[in-house]
Amino acid sequence: MTGGVTRAEYCVVACAEAWRGDGEILAAPMGAVPRIGARLARRTFAPELMLTDGEAMIVGGGPEEGDPEVVEGWLPYRAHLALVTGGRRHVMMGASQLDRHGNQNISCVGDWKRPKRQLLGVRGAPVNTLNNPTSYWVPRHSRRVFVERVDMVCGVGHDRASAAGPAATRFHDLRCVVTDLAVLDFATPDRTLRVRSLHPGVTAEAVREATGFPLDIADDVPSTREPTPAELRLIREVIDPEGAREREVPS
Amino acid sequence: MTAEEAVGRIRSGMTVGIGGWGSRRKPMALVRALLRSEVTDLTVVSFGGPDVGLLTAAGKVRKLVTAFATLDSIPLEPHFRAARERGDIELTELDESMMMWGLTAAVHRLPFLPVRAGLGSDVMTVNPGLRTVTSPYEDGEELVAVPALRLDVALVHLNRADAQGNGQYLGPDPYFDDLFCEAAAEAYLCCERVVATAEFADAGGPQTLLVKRHAVTGVIETPGGAHFTSCAPDYGRDEAFQSAYAKAAADPEAWREFTRRFLSGDEERYRAAVAAFGREGA
Numbered sequence: 237m238t239g240g241v242t243r244a245e246y247c248v249v250a251c252a253e254a255w256r257g258d259g260e261i262l263a264a265p266m267g268a269v270p271r272i273g274a275r276l277a278r279r280t281f282a283p284e285l286m287l288t289d290g291e292a293m294i295v296g297g298g299p300e301e302g303d304p305e306v307v308e309g310w311l312p313y314r315a316h317l318a319l320v321t322g323g324r325r326h327v328m329m330g331a332s333q334l335d336r337h338g339n340q341n342i343s344c345v346g347d348w349k350r351p352k353r354q355l356l357g358v359r360g361a362p363v364n365t366l367n368n369p370t371s372y373w374v375p376r377h378s379r380r381v382f383v384e385r386v387d388m389v390c391g392v393g394h395d396r397a398s399a400a401g402p403a404a405t406r407f408h409d410l411r412c413v414v415t416d417l418a419v420l421d422f423a424t425p426d427r428t429l430r431v432r433s434l435h436p437g438v439t440a441e442a443v444r445e446a447t448g449f450p451l452d453i454a455d456d457v458p459s460t461r462e463p464t465p466a467e468l469r470l471i472r473e474v475i476d477p478e479g480a481r482e483r484e485v486p487s
Numbered sequence: 488m489t490a491e492e493a494v495g496r497i498r499s500g501m502t503v504g505i506g507g508w509g510s511r512r513k514p515m516a517l518v519r520a521l522l523r524s525e526v527t528d529l530t531v532v533s534f535g536g537p538d539v540g541l542l543t544a545a546g547k548v549r550k551l552v553t554a555f556a557t558l559d560s561i562p563l564e565p566h567f568r569a570a571r572e573r574g575d576i577e578l579t580e581l582d583e584s585m586m587m588w589g590l591t592a593a594v595h596r597l598p599f600l601p602v603r604a605g606l607g608s609d610v611m612t613v614n615p616g617l618r619t620v621t622s623p624y625e626d627g628e629e630l631v632a633v634p635a636l637r638l639d640v641a642l643v644h645l646n647r648a649d650a651q652g653n654g655q656y657l658g659p660d661p662y663f664d665d666l667f668c669e670a671a672a673e674a675y676l677c678c679e680r681v682v683a684t685a686e687f688a689d690a691g692g693p694q695t696l697l698v699k700r701h702a703v704t705g706v707i708e709t710p711g712g713a714h715f716t717s718c719a720p721d722y723g724r725d726e727a728f729q730s731a732y733a734k735a736a737a738d739p740e741a742w743r744e745f746t747r748r749f750l751s752g753d754e755e756r757y758r759a760a761v762a763a764f765g766r767e768g769a
Contacts, residue, residue: 291659291660292659292660293659310659312659312660313583313662314587314661314663317583317584317587320584321584321602321604343609348580348609348613349574350571350572350573350574352572353568353572354563354567354568354571354572355563356557356562357535357553357554357555357556357580358554358555358580358582358608358609358610359554359555359582359583360554360582360583360584361582361608362582362584362585362604362605362606362608362610363582363583363584363585363602363603363604365608366603366604366605366607367603367604388609388613389607389608389609390608390609390610391608392606392607392608396608397606399607400606400607401606402628402629403603403606403628403629403630404603404607406603406628408607
């Protein structure tokens with residue numbers, strides 16, 4: 237059943253992998269593909285993960301494949317913010333801009349005083365990045381997103397956290413960046429972005445071309461792993477039968 | 488009390504906190520009453536939604552204190568976006584948790600509360616007045632001192648209230664409405680239904696009694712008063728209407744027409760126009 241794996245399905249698996257080994261924490265995915273990925277992780281290799289319904293309820297699943305989600309806890313915004321600062325959470329946020337140090341922007345493009353384009357606002361990116369593990373999901377890897385300098389630092393990158401001192405770095409933990417082309421992380425000596433794996437069918441050249449700064453890609457960079465037949469069945473039949481993943485990452 | 492009476496207590500230049508979150512349980516009937524008033528030059532503190540959009544579109548907002556403005560199912564609030572891109576409003580852009588702790592500091596009559604959030608981010612650079620504070624203990628950590636967000640007036644919408652100002656929420660999330668009321672010198676609570684105090688127990692457990700009467704100045708019964716935002720379990724968001732709002736907001740001519748049709752009369756006319764809009768869609 238591995239034939240015909242779509243790019244979106246590789247992305248789902250790559251997102252799921254972000255939460256591997258996290259233990260009993262809240263997985264906080266933003267975006268359709270991360271949401272499907274987090275559910276895939278919980279139904280396979282990370283059953284201890286906690287998830288919300290996207291609002292105020294923590295939902296758990298039964299032991300059987302296809303069991304409906306049931307409410308197992310309550311997490312209104314005020315409690316959610318406490319959970320963020322307590323650190324028992326791994327969020328995967330979106331990014332309108334991201335630089336090589338992991339600084340992220342979702343607030344606005346252009347000069348903050350009078351932006352060319354107002355976006356969401358800083359939201360919870362500052363509290364997230366200073367307090368709990370943070371990853372990013374970029375459904376369209378492009379030079380518009382991967383920029384030399386972000387216009388407004390919402391999510392804090394390694395250089396900015398270091399400059400802000402020990403209180404900023406104490407719980408700062410950027411894990412990975414999943415895009416429609418590749419999986420990236422910060423496992424370089426100066427903790428800047430590098431490619432960890434390329435999705436099957438994607439060349440290193442294509443990723444370099446779509447990135448607005450020089451990017452470290454090893455000659456022997458591995459491919460993002462294949463979904464197992466069981467994972468593919470879960471994605472297609474149980475977690476995302478409507479195909480929301482394909483709308484976020486069109487084939 | 489009526490919405491007009493409540494809004495009549497608000498003066499131009501005041502700092503007004505608005506409860507709810509994004510496009511969820513916003514005191515929209517009070518916002519609409521504000522639109523009909525002469526009040527202007529407001530500082531608005533809000534987890535922003537269409538409340539922020541409507542007030543900025545009407546030129547009522549001088550300064551906004553927020554972490555975002557969103558319609559939830561539509562990610563970007565169109566009037567907020569336009570106002571920012573025109574440079575029309577002053578913005579104090581804080582992280583979500585900084586908002587919560589700023590309100591909490593005001594509730595506790597503290598000048599600030601220390602948080603980690605904000606360090607290293609541009610929240611510190613776009614708000615040059617923000618200061619840090621150093622822990623006097625062994626750790627010596629330098630944290631952000633979020634200043635108290637004191638409010639002149641708070642406006643919130645809950646599911647039920649009694650005439651004395653005790654308020655009950657019945658949805659999944661209290662948001663921060665109790666903090667808004669307690670951080671304010673005066674608070675106005677609108678609700679779906681005013682009930683006898685003894686009726687609270689029929690609708691939910693004691694933990695649903697979110698707002699206490701000592702923190703409330705006036706109660707206003709406004710059925711449908713959170714429309715078009717959600718007010719679970721009484722009603723969900725009116726997605727069709729919100730979508731029409733967002734569409735109209737994108738074009739000055741369409742916005743004039745939207746204003747004429749929905750926002751140029753009193754609350755009763757608003758409800759009649761919304762009902763007519765609903766019948767067109769059906």
